[in-house]
Amino acid sequence: SKSCFARSESSILSSPTNLMEINKINNLLELFYTQYQKQNKNDIFLESLKKPIKKYSWKDVYLNINKLSAEILRYIDKGDRCLLISENRPEWMIADLSIMLSNGVTVPAYTTYTERDYEYIIDDSEPSLVFVSDKTQYNKIKNIIPKKKFIKKVIIFEPINDVNDSFKLNINDIFKNPKCELKNFFDLPIQRKDMACIIYTSGTQGNPKGVMLSHGGILSNCEGSCELLKPIVSIHPKFLTWLPLSHSYEHTIQFVQIAVAAKVFYAESIEKLIKNISECRPEIMTAVPRFYQNLYQKINATFIKATGLKKILVNNTVHLGKKRLYKNKLTIIEKFINFLCEKLVRKKIKNQFGGNLRTFVSGGGALDKEVGSFLNSIGLPTLQGYGLTETSPVVSCNPINDIRVETVGPPFKGNLVKIAPDGEILVKGENVMMGYWKNEEETNKVLKDGWMYTGDIGEFDNGFLKITDRKKDIIITPGGENISPIKIENDLTKINFIEQALVYGDNKPFLISLIVLSLDKKDLTNQKIQEEIEKINKNFSKIEKIKKFIVIKEQFTIENGMMTPTLKLKRYKIIKKYLTEIEKLY
Numbered sequence: 001s002k003s004c005f006a007r008s009e010s011s012i013l014s015s016p017t018n019l020m021e022i023n024k025i026n027n028l029l030e031l032f033y034t035q036y037q038k039q040n041k042n043d044i045f046l047e048s049l050k051k052p053i054k055k056y057s058w059k060d061v062y063l064n065i066n067k068l069s070a071e072i073l074r075y076i077d078k079g080d081r082c083l084l085i086s087e088n089r090p091e092w093m094i095a096d097l098s099i100m101l102s103n104g105v106t107v108p109a110y111t112t113y114t115e116r117d118y119e120y121i122i123d124d125s126e127p128s129l130v131f132v133s134d135k136t137q138y139n140k141i142k143n144i145i146p147k148k149k150f151i152k153k154v155i156i157f158e159p160i161n162d163v164n165d166s167f168k169l170n171i172n173d174i175f176k177n178p179k180c181e182l183k184n185f186f187d188l189p190i191q192r193k194d195m196a197c198i199i200y201t202s203g204t205q206g207n208p209k210g211v212m213l214s215h216g217g218i219l220s221n222c223e224g225s226c227e228l229l230k231p232i233v234s235i236h237p238k239f240l241t242w243l244p245l246s247h248s249y250e251h252t253i254q255f256v257q258i259a260v261a262a263k264v265f266y267a268e269s270i271e272k273l274i275k276n277i278s279e280c281r282p283e284i285m286t287a288v289p290r291f292y293q294n295l296y297q298k299i300n301a302t303f304i305k306a307t308g309l310k311k312i313l314v315n316n317t318v319h320l321g322k323k324r325l326y327k328n329k330l331t332i333i334e335k336f337i338n339f340l341c342e343k344l345v346r347k348k349i350k351n352q353f354g355g356n357l358r359t360f361v362s363g364g365g366a367l368d369k370e371v372g373s374f375l376n377s378i379g380l381p382t383l384q385g386y387g388l389t390e391t392s393p394v395v396s397c398n399p400i401n402d403i404r405v406e407t408v409g410p411p412f413k414g415n416l417v418k419i420a421p422d423g424e425i426l427v428k429g430e431n432v433m434m435g436y437w438k439n440e441e442e443t444n445k446v447l448k449d450g451w452m453y454t455g456d457i458g459e460f461d462n463g464f465l466k467i468t469d470r471k472k473d474i475i476i477t478p479g480g481e482n483i484s485p486i487k488i489e490n491d492l493t494k495i496n497f498i499e500q501a502l503v504y505g506d507n508k509p510f511l512i513s514l515i516v517l518s519l520d521k522k523d524l525t526n527q528k529i530q531e532e533i534e535k536i537n538k539n540f541s542k543i544e545k546i547k548k549f550i551v552i553k554e555q556f557t558i559e560n561g562m563m564t565p566t567l568k569l570k571r572y573k574i575i576k577k578y579l580t581e582i583e584k585l586y
Contacts, residue, residue, distance in 0.1 A: 022223040022259060023414075026191060027215040029065075029101055031222065032258050033185030036062050039261060043236075046090035048266045049276050056090045061097075067180045068098035071169065072129065075152045078103040081125045081198065084246075085109045085118075085141065086133035088266045091157045091171055092245050093254050095131050096197075100215075101183065103190070104129075106197040107210075108246035110565040111137055112558045119144050120207060121200055125437065126150045131171075134158040192216025192430070198437050199248045201389050210437030211248070217392040218252050220430040224394060224412025225256040228383075232358045232400050233260050233283060240282035242267035247566055248393040249363050253286055274352075281354030288364040289371070290567035292382060293493060296371040299349070299378065301496060317341040321377025325403065346379030359383055359400060363393070364566045366467055368490040372405035384408050386467060390452055391415075392431040396465045407464035417465060423457040424471060473571065475506045477543055483511070488544060495532045497521035500556050502574055503546070504582055510547040512585050514578060516555050526551070548585045550578065 025031050039045075041059035048054040056064070076082065082099045084106055086092050099106045107125045109118065111133075118141050122130075130151055132138045138160050145151055155169045196215045200208035229237075239262045243250040257264050265280040267273055277285075303314045320338040323330060330338060350357060360375070360382040367384045375382040385397030386408035395417060398409035411417040416428040432452045435443040446453045457469035468484075475483040485503035492501035492513060499518045505511035513533075517524060529549065537545040556562035562574050575582065 022219055022226065025219055027100070027188060027194070028196060028218060028255055029097060029185045029188055029190065031219065031255060032065075032097060033062075035258050035261055044263060046093060046264050046266070047280075048089050049272075049279060050089070050266070050268045054090055056094070061090075061094060063180065063182075064094050064175050065097045065101060066182050067174050067177050068094060068171065069101040069183075070180060071155075071174050072098055072102040072104060076102060076104050076128045079105060079195070080128040081105050081107045082129040082131060083107045083109060083122065083125065083127040084131045085111060085137050086131065086157060086245075087111050087137075088241055088245050088250075089133065089157070090264075090266065091133070093264075095155075095171070096245075096251075096254070100190070100196060101185075101188070105195050108197065108199060108251060110244055110246045112244075112565050113140070114561070115140055115144065117208075121210075122148055122151075124210060125198060128152050129155060131155045132157070132160075135160045135162075138163065190215060192219060195434060197251065199246070199251065199389055209439055209442055211389045212434040212437055213248070213392050214430075214434055217431045217433065218255055220414050221252050221392045221394050221412070222255050222259045224397075224414065225252075226259050227413060228397055228399060229256070229260060229284070233262075235261070237262050237283045237358075238265065238280060238356065239263070239284050240265045240267055240276060240280055241286075242270060242273055242276075243287055243364075244565055247364065248389040249288075249387070249566075250286065252392060252394070277354050278352075281356045283356050283358045284361065285353075285357065285359075286361045286363065288566050289362055289367045290365075292360065292362055292367060292371050292375060295380075296368075296374055297496065300374065304496075313341060313345055317345040317379075318374065318377050321346075321379070322373055325373055325376050325405070342379070350379050353380070357381075361385060361397070363387060363397075365568055366486060366490075367405075368494075369406050370490075370494065376403055376405065386456075386465060388452075388454055390433040390446065391427055391429075391454075392433070394431075395425075395427055395454075398464075404461075404464050407461055407466045409465065410463050411465060418451075419459060420453075423459070423468070425454045425456045425458045425465070425467075426451040427454060428452065475503070475511070477505070478507055478509065483544055488513075488540065488546065491536050491539060492533070492546070495536065497524055497529075497532075500569075502556075502569055502571065504575060508586060511544065512582065513546045513549045514552050514574065514582075515549050516552050522553075550581050550585070552578065 036058055039058045042057050044055045045058045045061055046056040082104045084095055096106050107127055109121055122144055128150060132154060153169055154163055154167055155171055157171050192215050194215055195212050196218055197213050198210040199213060200210050237260055239257050241250060241264060245251055245254060267276045306314050316337050320330060320334055320341060360380060362382055363385045372382055372384055381400060383398045385394055387393035387395045394412060395415055396409045396411045398404060414429050415431060418426050420426055428451050435447060455471045456467055457471060458465055458467045473485055475485055488503045489501045492498055497518050498515055500516035502514040503511055533546050556569055556574060558565055562570055564570060
């Protein structure tokens with residue numbers, strides 16, 4: 001209906017579509033609508049690479065948001081929570097925006113959660129509706145749902161036979177409805193201060209906490225992200241998304257994708273990531289440090305095997321690439337050699353990632369300096385950022401024209417960042433969370449006078465933020481010295497046969513490490529492992545040296561509960577499981 005579009009065409013064109021004017025937008029739906037008005041409505045916006053391939057144009061997305069919202073409004077009141085359990089796919093974004101249009105609050109949940117995790121989040125958030133993608137995901141909650149009277153309907157993305165017909169709705173049936181009232185997203189009663197979602201933290205230290213994020217908080221992050229991407233992206237940049245949308249990092253990235261009018265591809269799976277990269281040839285990819293660590297190990301292993309002229313080329317590619325990265329001048333001869341490296345090595349590496357890659361963006365944890373400098377030197381620009389779920393999530397990020405790999409870049413515009421007397425990083429701004437859902441006690445521990453106490457230790461280096469440690473991960477020796485286990489673990493995993501490492505030694509006379517070997521190196525002798533650890537130990541002070549180690553036969557994974565969905569080690573769980581073996585070393 002034309003009456004939905006109350007603004008004149010000229011008014012629409014002069015509305016805040018400029019990236020610099022996101023601060024004038026009231027909510028995330030208005031962000032979408034503003035961009036929607038500018039696009040060719042039939043251009044493909046969202047595309048799933050999973051078979052059968054699904055494609056949604058800008059018009060499809062707008063119509064389906066309206067249709068789904070009309071259905072949601074039959075079951076929820078303002079502020080009601082809607083649980084969303086799905087792998088990455090176009091319906092994820094459509095469901096998220098539809099919930100918001102219905103004045104509801106999206107509660108994303110990882111598909112890797114256990115039944116116990118789901119029950120905790122369902123009990124804590126009390127959702128009126130549950131969105132679930134397929135039978136695999138539904139089976140994880142089918143024993144929980146009948147016990148929860150507050151759940152009114154289950155909305156499914158794919159046919160699931162063992163759900164009561166009167167209790168389920170199929171999203172595809174809703175999308176096929178020819179009738180729908182089209183809303184003008186410019187005239188919604190949703191303000192920047194209103195809650196958009198509750199994202200549960202990964203819970204490395206125990207039960208997850210529900211982080212309440214506002215429309216304004218996410219919009220503020222979009223503004224900073226767009227400013228960062230302005231010198232990088234083309235008119236319709238291609239994004240490949242694979243990091244779970246239930247993670248605050250990727251959740252916000254989907255709104256950045258809207259803000260830059262991207263074409264979004266959803267990867268099939270982590271296993272098919274390289275195949276998907278070559279298929280869609282993305283310009284931007286976001287990922288967590290573990291992905292880049294694995295990439296570094298694979299490419300570096302290939303470089304080590306090189307011989308003859310190829311060896312000279314790859315060595316110069318890394319050496320000269322690092323010289324440029326650290327802004328050291330190249331001689332005329334070095335410039336010529338670097339030109340050859342560009343044509344014969346870097347171009348070939350870029351082509352393995354589709355040939356269009358403008359940048360990787362790393363977030364969700366600390367990226368090792370060596371990994372960052374290596375990837376940047378071989379022609380894979382990698383921008384390290386920093387943030388927390390509680391800050392919507394990005395606080396800072398390196399710009400493409402001034403990458404300083406030992407830092408996490410300057411703070412985003414609108415972020416106030418300061419260092420407390422004890423070194424803790426404090427953040428204030430619109431992007432800071434509204435608090436933890438139904439948990440005032442935990443909220444008050446980290447939010448004081450508007451400042452978010454991050455738990456990270458850092459310092460400023462010429463305006464660029466540098467993370468030096470993590471408060472809760474610090475090992476304190478009996479002598480009172482503070483040791484960063486992550487720094488040592490990063491060095492241990494650079495040993496080509498060590499897949500994972502955890503360092504332990506809080507209040508102990510020396511440090512030990514739990515080591516997981518690469519699958520093809522399981523027959524290594526302890527002597528060989530010890531020899532390599534001794535080489536690493538030379539880089540450490542006396543109190544940082546690893547004195548003993550245990551080889552763990554089982555990998556630390558999400559499935560066995562030893563890693564968070566963002567691939568961080570669950571230290572307390574690992575230590576608890578292997579405590580008997582650990583204590584024997586002392």
